[in-house]
Amino acid sequence: MYEIDSLLDASRTHKSTPSHETLQTAAEWFALLRLGNATEQECAEWNVWLDQCSEHREAWHYVEIISQRFDSVQSGPDRQAAASAFQKVRAKRVTRRQALGSLAGLAGGGLLAWLGWRHTPLPGRAMAWSADYRTATGEIRDFTLADSTHIGLNTASAVNASIQADVRRLHLIAGEVLIRTASDPHRAFVVDTHEGSMQALGTRFTVRQEENATFLAVYEGAVKIRLADTGEGRVVEVGHQVTFTRDTISAPVPADRSREVWANGILLAEDISLAELVRELARYRSGHLGVAPEVAELRVLGGYPLHDPDKVLAMLEAVLPITVRRTLPWWVTIEAETPGS
Amino acid sequence: MRITLNKPYQQELHVLYTDHHGWLYTLLRRRLGNTADAADLAHDAFVRLLVRPRSFDSFDGTRAYLSTVARGLCADLWRRREIEQAWLETLAAQPEAVARSAEEHASVIQALSEIDTMLRKLPEKAANAFVMAMVLGMTDKEVARQLDVSDRMVRKYVARAMLHCMTLEVGHTVNCNAW
Numbered sequence: 001m002y003e004i005d006s007l008l009d010a011s012r013t014h015k016s017t018p019s020h021e022t023l024q025t026a027a028e029w030f031a032l033l034r035l036g037n038a039t040e041q042e043c044a045e046w047n048v049w050l051d052q053c054s055e056h057r058e059a060w061h062y063v064e065i066i067s068q069r070f071d072s073v074q075s076g077p078d079r080q081a082a083a084s085a086f087q088k089v090r091a092k093r094v095t096r097r098q099a100l101g102s103l104a105g106l107a108g109g110g111l112l113a114w115l116g117w118r119h120t121p122l123p124g125r126a127m128a129w130s131a132d133y134r135t136a137t138g139e140i141r142d143f144t145l146a147d148s149t150h151i152g153l154n155t156a157s158a159v160n161a162s163i164q165a166d167v168r169r170l171h172l173i174a175g176e177v178l179i180r181t182a183s184d185p186h187r188a189f190v191v192d193t194h195e196g197s198m199q200a201l202g203t204r205f206t207v208r209q210e211e212n213a214t215f216l217a218v219y220e221g222a223v224k225i226r227l228a229d230t231g232e233g234r235v236v237e238v239g240h241q242v243t244f245t246r247d248t249i250s251a252p253v254p255a256d257r258s259r260e261v262w263a264n265g266i267l268l269a270e271d272i273s274l275a276e277l278v279r280e281l282a283r284y285r286s287g288h289l290g291v292a293p294e295v296a297e298l299r300v301l302g303g304y305p306l307h308d309p310d311k312v313l314a315m316l317e318a319v320l321p322i323t324v325r326r327t328l329p330w331w332v333t334i335e336a337e338t339p340g341s
Numbered sequence: 342m343r344i345t346l347n348k349p350y351q352q353e354l355h356v357l358y359t360d361h362h363g364w365l366y367t368l369l370r371r372r373l374g375n376t377a378d379a380a381d382l383a384h385d386a387f388v389r390l391l392v393r394p395r396s397f398d399s400f401d402g403t404r405a406y407l408s409t410v411a412r413g414l415c416a417d418l419w420r421r422r423e424i425e426q427a428w429l430e431t432l433a434a435q436p437e438a439v440a441r442s443a444e445e446h447a448s449v450i451q452a453l454s455e456i457d458t459m460l461r462k463l464p465e466k467a468a469n470a471f472v473m474a475m476v477l478g479m480t481d482k483e484v485a486r487q488l489d490v491s492d493r494m495v496r497k498y499v500a501r502a503m504l505h506c507m508t509l510e511v512g513h514t515v516n517c518n519a520w
Contacts, residue, residue, distance in 0.1 A: 017511050028500045031503065032496065034474065066510060079476050089424055089457065
């Protein structure tokens with residue numbers, strides 16, 4: 001995902017104008033993506049295109065501007081009447097131009113039959129659908145493994161479990177897992193990620209697969225890390241957290257206890273920036289969620305329900321000087337409140 | 342909008358107003374048959390000169406420009422009235438009467454007028470497909486059924502209409518930045 005900030009910056013300084021070809025490409029992307037019926041592959045390609053250069057982002061910004069023109073009628077209760085009125089006017093003009101026929105069946109009540117604003121969000125990123133345990137975007141779920149170990153899967157997560165006679169292994173494919181191991185002095189409990197393996201020397205810890213890194217926080221006992229590339233080992237003690245890649249482990253810092261409550265479906269914000277909160281929230285929601293730079297540093301406090309990200313946005317909108325703009329169902333940006341609204 | 346004008350242009354505009362406002366008002370009143378609308382549009386024409394300054398080399402040139410602007414403003418007004426009327430007719434035809442405030446009416450009419458202006462030069466099918474997609478949130482398939490064309494064609498219409506609107510917007514931005 002690229003940052004909305006750079007997009008907004010690009011839009012503010014209209015130094016150059018996107019070429020006609022770029023505008024055309026942006027319009028075609030819009031037509032393809034607008035109801036989220038594009039394939040995952042296509043969405044990924046769109047992201048790549050958007051990332052390529054500021055001209056592409058600027059062109060996409062024009063897509064946003066045009067989409068916003070439709071906001072007020074689209075979100076109002078009268079959108080069908082509005083669409084009908086529009087068709088009626090166009091039909092009259094066509095009649096006047098004696099070009100009858102092209103609108104047959106449309107000018108009248110045909111449109112009124114349409115109900116509801118339906119959409120499907122953009123498909124999420126690649127999920128391991130064949131995994132033993134998995135959650136969808138926005139879902140948080142507990143599972144009990146064959147050895148009575150409890151695992152809590154965070155949003156968009158997937159793990160494979162293999163409980164053998166000599167060792168218990170969990171492979172975290174995506175997302176985050178909170179583990180409360182069942183005690184068993186004869187069988188080790190090991191979690192594998194892309195960056196290495198972690199052996200539980202205690203009972204409670206959380207592991208999160210990030211892009212090219214693994215995050216580990218230990219809440220009870222200790223966990224021994226072994227890096228995939230170097231084989232280097234290190235023990236992370238209770239109350240600490242680290243991030244490691246295939247060959248490096250960060251210095252341990254005190255574990256952020258407020259993070260732990262995600263397993264109860266709560267996002268606890270203890271004086272963090274709006275940008276940080278949104279970054280976290282975005283993981284529970286399909287599509288794009290961006291913050292404008294002028295509101296990114298607003299401070300946020302309180303507990304928010306992770307199972308309902310849109311409610312969280314409404315809650316934030318109620319207490320902060322911000323406006324949540326839904327350009328498309330899956331394209332949401334948080335901006336400064338417009339004065340007077 | 343705050344507009345900073347240099348002194349000479351301010352004076353020039355003042356002269357233009359003194360010389361031509363009365364004439365333009367009379368012209369508009371004849372065309373519209375309504376003094377209030379005529380006063381509004383005459384005012385709008387000068388606001389345009391304020392926002393986008395331009396110089397004239399002759400008395401006749403100025404009047405030719407102003408009468409072109411006036412024609413455009415009249416057309417806009419008529420289109421807006423058409424929208425307004427169609428909107429009220431549509432509401433009247435609805436089975437259940439929902440009370441709406443004057444502001445709510447005005448905001449829908451304003452939005453529809455803007456959309457109408459944007460889509461005016463588009464072919465019918467592309468404009469209709471776009472409205473169905475953008476206002477009603479219909480899928481390509483649903484629009485295709487209504488218009489009796491293929492899904493692919495709907496996607497082309499939507500892209501074409503979006504490009505059309507974007508191009509207008511880019512042109513507008515460039516013009517606004519030019520002065």
